Amino acid sequence: MDVFLLIVFWIGLCAAVGIYADKKGRSGAGFFFLAFMLSPIIGGLIALAASPDKAELDRRALREGMRKCPQCAEFVRADAHRCRYCGSELQVLQPKSTHSGELAVTPKERRKYDIIWWTAVALIIVIVWASFLIRTWLH
Numbered sequence: 753m754d755v756f757l758l759i760v761f762w763i764g765l766c767a768a769v770g771i772y773a774d775k776k777g778r779s780g781a782g783f784f785f786l787a788f789m790l791s792p793i794i795g796g797l798i799a800l801a802a803s804p805d806k807a808e809l810d811r812r813a814l815r816e817g818m819r820k821c822p823q824c825a826e827f828v829r830a831d832a833h834r835c836r837y838c839g840s841e842l843q844v845l846q847p848k849s850t851h852s853g854e855l856a857v858t859p860k861e862r863r864k865y866d867i868i869w870w871t872a873v874a875l876i877i878v879i880v881w882a883s884f885l886i887r888t889w890l891h
């Protein structure tokens with residue numbers, strides 16, 4: 753039972769590392785695996801050291817319907833009239849226009865890749881659960 757709790761704690765820490773990496777625009781599931789294999793401490797340190805993936809964060813902002821302020825290059829809501837960072841007036845655009853262009857192609861591929869990772873993460877959790885259940889049934 754104690755070993756099982758340790759594994760749950762371990763996976764929880766790995767998930768925290770993955771979420772942190774995901775916030776930085778990095779692959780959350782990839783960092784989950786890294787933490788899972790090398791220990792959450794090492795995975796966490798690598799996630800801390802990793803520089804934010806600015807391009808990926810930009811793509812996410814565009815995917816969420818944000819657009820770039822022409823004055824300060826910060827992301828603001830597509831329907832904003834005034835930039836919340838620099839206060840400059842913004843032209844109101846149709847949100848659709850921010851989704852076109854080359855940036856719209858990559859996230860789909862990235863998403864497919866992420867789904868594979870998360871399936872593997874789910875599999876590990878299921879295997880851990882199953883091994884715990886089998887052990888308790890055998891005793």
Ligand SMILES: [Zn+2]
Pocket residue numbers: 821822823824825826835836837838839840
């Ligand atoms: Zn601005």
